[in-house]
Amino acid sequence: ALGCKEITEDCLMMYFESKPLPNQFLCRAYFCQAQLNSSSSVCTVEDMDKAVMYYLKAIEISKDNPRYHFLVFNASLLYFQTVRVFLRPGQRRHLVSSLTQVLSALEVVHEPDYAWRAELMLLLVECLVDAGKYKEAATFAKVTSDFIELHKPEMYPRIFSIQVKHLLFLPSFCNKLCCIFCSKARLAIVGRLDTLLQRAIKEGDGQVTQCVCASQWNSCLPLLQTNLRRSIKRPLLALAHALEDINSMLLDMRCQVHAELAAIEEEEQRLEPALKHLHTALGLDEKGQYQQHLSSSLHLLQLHTSIYTTPTRPEDQAAMLIQQAKEGSGCEPAKKWHPMLITAGIALAPDSFQMVLDADSAVKGSSPQGQGHLEQLAAKAQQHMTCVQRVEGQLASLERGTDDRERLWASLVKAARKQELWDVCRTACRFCLLYDDGRWKNKRELMNEIKPVEGKHSDHGVAAVGLNQGGERDLLRLLSEVRFICAEVGLIVDSNCLIYLLQQLKAGCIWDIQELPYGHLQPIRIEAQSMDGL
Numbered sequence: 001a002l003g004c005k006e007i008t009e010d011c012l013m014m015y016f017e018s019k020p021l022p023n024q025f026l027c028r029a030y031f032c033q034a035q036l037n038s039s040s041s042v043c044t045v046e047d048m049d050k051a052v053m054y055y056l057k058a059i060e061i062s063k064d065n066p067r068y069h070f071l072v073f074n075a076s077l078l079y080f081q082t083v084r085v086f087l088r089p090g091q092r093r094h095l096v097s098s099l100t101q102v103l104s105a106l107e108v109v110h111e112p113d114y115a116w117r118a119e120l121m122l123l124l125v126e127c128l129v130d131a132g133k134y135k136e137a138a139t140f141a142k143v144t145s146d147f148i149e150l151h152k153p154e155m156y157p158r159i160f161s162i163q164v165k166h167l168l169f170l171p172s173f174c175n176k177l178c179c180i181f182c183s184k185a186r187l188a189i190v191g192r193l194d195t196l197l198q199r200a201i202k203e204g205d206g207q208v209t210q211c212v213c214a215s216q217w218n219s220c221l222p223l224l225q226t227n228l229r230r231s232i233k234r235p236l237l238a239l240a241h242a243l244e245d246i247n248s249m250l251l252d253m254r255c256q257v258h259a260e261l262a263a264i265e266e267e268e269q270r271l272e273p274a275l276k277h278l279h280t281a282l283g284l285d286e287k288g289q290y291q292q293h294l295s296s297s298l299h300l301l302q303l304h305t306s307i308y309t310t311p312t313r314p315e316d317q318a319a320m321l322i323q324q325a326k327e328g329s330g331c332e333p334a335k336k337w338h339p340m341l342i343t344a345g346i347a348l349a350p351d352s353f354q355m356v357l358d359a360d361s362a363v364k365g366s367s368p369q370g371q372g373h374l375e376q377l378a379a380k381a382q383q384h385m386t387c388v389q390r391v392e393g394q395l396a397s398l399e400r401g402t403d404d405r406e407r408l409w410a411s412l413v414k415a416a417r418k419q420e421l422w423d424v425c426r427t428a429c430r431f432c433l434l435y436d437d438g439r440w441k442n443k444r445e446l447m448n449e450i451k452p453v454e455g456k457h458s459d460h461g462v463a464a465v466g467l468n469q470g471g472e473r474d475l476l477r478l479l480s481e482v483r484f485i486c487a488e489v490g491l492i493v494d495s496n497c498l499i500y501l502l503q504q505l506k507a508g509c510i511w512d513i514q515e516l517p518y519g520h521l522q523p524i525r526i527e528a529q530s531m532d533g534l
Helices: 005-017 024-039 045-062 066-086 092-108 114-130 134-151 153-166 171-203 206-223 229-245 251-267 271-284 291-305 314-326 338-348 353-360 373-391 402-418 422-435 443-449 458-467 469-507 518-533
Strands: none
Touching: 005 024, 024 045, 024 066, 045 066, 045 092, 066 092, 066 114, 092 114, 114 134, 114 153, 134 153, 171 206, 171 229, 206 229, 206 251, 229 251, 251 271, 251 291, 271 291, 291 314, 291 402, 314 338, 314 402, 338 353, 338 402, 338 422, 353 422, 402 422, 402 469, 422 469
């Protein structure tokens, strides 16, 4: 304070030569030495590093003793004053290492001044960007964002501005943010088009009304997801009524609109309006492009409305059980729906579903005392092979109705996945993927196979192919979804098996990993081969 720099240097030199104990007085001496080094203008990185080194030494001493934690905060303030000259673009990169250590120390001592910690965290994000470490900057920006959102929400616009400016969003957050912004933007567009539609209806211009309805339908398409489509129910109803009032010839679009409205009404347990929309959609489907899908949905909905009657067909019994499981509340235990879904599977495959379901269960009649671990594994593998082979003859016994059964198996797969009943889900996948034997093909493949015919009949072959494309496209999409679910279930089951194996090794049930026979992997390999052939 008196400006006697030479006396200060001599005093500090004598103090350091006395080898003082690591206490608060040594920390204060380090503060003085750092300030002494930075009292003259800090022009180079070397000068700054010399001053910062003493602050970091003081922090290392004070953060380990709760009585000296206040010195960590003091050191951070003095550190900031020293490095302030480097807080400009192109120079911030030199502060990454030291600022990281300062922030780490403040976190260790649980510094309660969250505003100051947030300021330093914001500074570190910019330092990382200046150093070109964008991946580390994005990760730390997410940490800073969470910290500010929890402790100092009023500072959130600052970190968000930095993230936007330097594109520091993590991929997962980007996808989430993109989905949110896209859905909000789409809903805003739908709302504005709905206003335009009402204006067009008032003016009585049928052509304009039809054009606005087409634009509205295109805007609604990305929102026809399970978690979003309820928000566009009112615009879709307005669209359907507008096209009906002008007797529009856009029959294909009108059919799809009523089909989607039926799905929304069914989700809301409004069965009568859902039935009405399905009947309307069937009446509008002049080409029969959606006949199979709409008829199947109508039949299932009619079963849903007649809950007090017992259906006679096994397929209808399975459909009712699956529908009840789908409507099950998330608060209820999953085991409640387990026997119900098993009963649905048995109704679809009475001779083999239960046996295939038991393919991975314990071998009946095996005694742990009489058999070794390898014999039990071999018996389980043999049982697995025997049970899985029962699936192969399932399709041969069916003469008709395979399309409806494929839809029911896919519904059973989705219901079991929703309730996280992985054994039922995996078994249902085996039966559902039996139908993936090439009986349905994409439209492009079919068009390539059709040979051009001279004369008037050249267009009728293509038209005949297009009649069933709606139903076959839905069936192929269901098979694709089941393939993905089957892969997901396989990962979950295999992970559980690996955890069990590690637990057995840890418990000493298996003394050496080399004791496991190569044959115990055979069931998994057989399963993969059978899946490829489905």
